[in-house]
Amino acid sequence: MSTSPAPAPEAAAGGVSRRTVLKGLGATLGLAAYAKAIAPLTEWAPSTSIDEFLQRHYKELSPLDLRVVLQRLEREAKQEYGVDVRISDLKAQPGVKFGYALNLSVCNGCRKCAEACHLENNHDRPSHNSYIRVFEMSRGSMDLEKGNAHYTHPVKQPDKYYLPVQCQQCEHPPCVDVCPVEATWKEPDGIVVVDYNWCIGCRYCEAACPYHARRFNWEKPKIAPEEINRDQGYLSNRVRPQGVMEKCTFCLHRTRAGRLPACLEACPTGARVFGNLLDPQSEIRWVLEHKRIFILKEELGLKPQFFYFFDA
């Protein structure tokens, strides 16, 4: 500073140019190092696009916007995997509230449900991801601490019973409350969904969920093109982007079209019962009215719409 009464050291004759040159050199080297350091970002950039960056929240999309988005996503799937996928966006139907019940007396722990979920929902293949975890439990105890989700022996073991756990589609979902950007919400038919194109990946919902129902895409899901399930939903099983949350959606691309969830179809024992809680004639209503029902962690007051029962 010229106004400074105490002259800075570099103002001394002779030192000026050398010091300035050194500083300039240092700054240039620093900038070059910085550019080199963040270069991986430029390799990542092609995996996203301006359209995706500017895309509005799902609920703010007009029907036309949505159609454009769906077409873009189909086009991207074609580019990336070379397959023609159909991404639908079926809406919740009035008068429908989905519920799920599971008969622990007949479940044999075969984990066909978890496998079917893995295939139906285009999960990452190497991690064997699934929205369902099956715990092998000791008879006479409901303590999950004594459960084991990593059993490898043949089932069904005589002194065990099996407890599959997936999203309980709570009436008061804490995961929805904590989301800072409303990227996850409860649909009118009771299904908690995620807008994969809005989620910022903070994983607060994963911390809030008491049922370990949520999964994060720690990297881009790896899946062979020929294994991709092409019947996809925007809010459900389309191949997820890297860095966002995902969860069980009761297979809404199937169930909103009148079909059953993949996990139920795959179950060889008939342990699973799915249906409309608002329909008095539905099987699920019959189960709720005639069986002794319990729900997991009832004391938390979240009112799950996933019910368990024993036959005997």
Next chain:
Amino acid sequence: MPDAAASPVLPDTTPHTPREYVRSYLRFLGQAISEAFDGGPAFYVWMILLTAVALVGANAWAIQVRDGMAVTHMSDHVSWGLYIANFTFLVGLAAGGVMMVIPAYLYHDEEMHDVVIVGELLAIAAILMALFFVVVDLGRPDRFWHLIPFLGKFHFPVSMLTWDVIVLNGYLVINVYICTYLLYERFIGRKPNPRWYVPFVFLSIVWAISIHTVTAFLYCGLGGRPFWNTALLAPRFLASAFVSGPAFIILAIQIIRRIYHRNFGDGPIETLTKIMRVTILVNFLMVLSELFVEFYTGGSHTSAARYLYLGLHGRSALVPWIWSAIGMNLLAAVLLLTSSITDHPWRLNAACVLAFAGIWIEKGMGLIIPGFIPSTLHEVVEYLPSLAEWKITAGIWAFGLLLYTVFLKITASVFARRRALDAAAAARSTP
């Protein structure tokens, strides 16, 4: 009104018209920037070192964005790790920064006024670091704008995270305002007008409490995580923040005194030591209360505490961390409570380093990780940070220290320039 000593200075320094204000403010910024890039050999070595570490962190982060957060060791079981641990600690450090401010303004401790800016600048640097730690924890940092009110979709007031966004950014703005106002006024040779900053100082005191309370509420509001779901969390956060904050400030003052060979701050150091003597014990009392409840009650709700302190089902990755934290805090407490510690600077410095490191573990990894172990379905999946996480963490700390160094250097130069100008003016008026 400017005081008599400061007004008859060089004619171009005290602005009167808006245009002069703009020009003098630009000059102020110019001096700040030139100060940031100028100094002795030790300064260059220190800054180049910090820059290098920060660049290693930036590179690791860029790779994390490209390849996904699989480069970390976090998992669906332990979904927050070293980043959020540091975030939590740094919010505390930022809140603790105002521990200087409270005695200075609430109790009119005049000597504190001169060094209070050391604490406020720490608050700024710590908040910036905390915000960086949130950003590197995001899976989609490119969607950061979704968090901006009106532009994105701000889930206020339901999500506690939106409260945190508000209080952290608000705290940053308040402290940046106070610091730049005080420095600029000194730069142009005026005595700062209390009307323009004292209300904000009081606001920042209340706000400091709020940032740490809200950050505690992020965790303790989750019913599915019994380890965090305790009403003691927010008070404990505050107690430990008022250990780590003063500890850091004492160390900063000691270093500044050595660099500038100026003897100031004995009074403030003694006040801060007194504060730490109380807060470190309050923090212990709270840890003890939690330990009692967890271990006397027992049951599966306490398995996270068992995992943390003793290990669970043969898994014990955090046990050495937490016991070393307790050891450090105990040693720091003993040192602090030994009489006449301020006469033994090295003992005091050691106590501050120990307390700072102890709280960093206790409120970082020791708080965040057990929230996830065992998982909500009682599976025990362990977590230790990956190399990428350490690199990014070190990078953010280095960048934060770099900022703090620059802030302090600018402050020192403004004060030094002022003293020189005042001395010159006094010399001219006396002959």
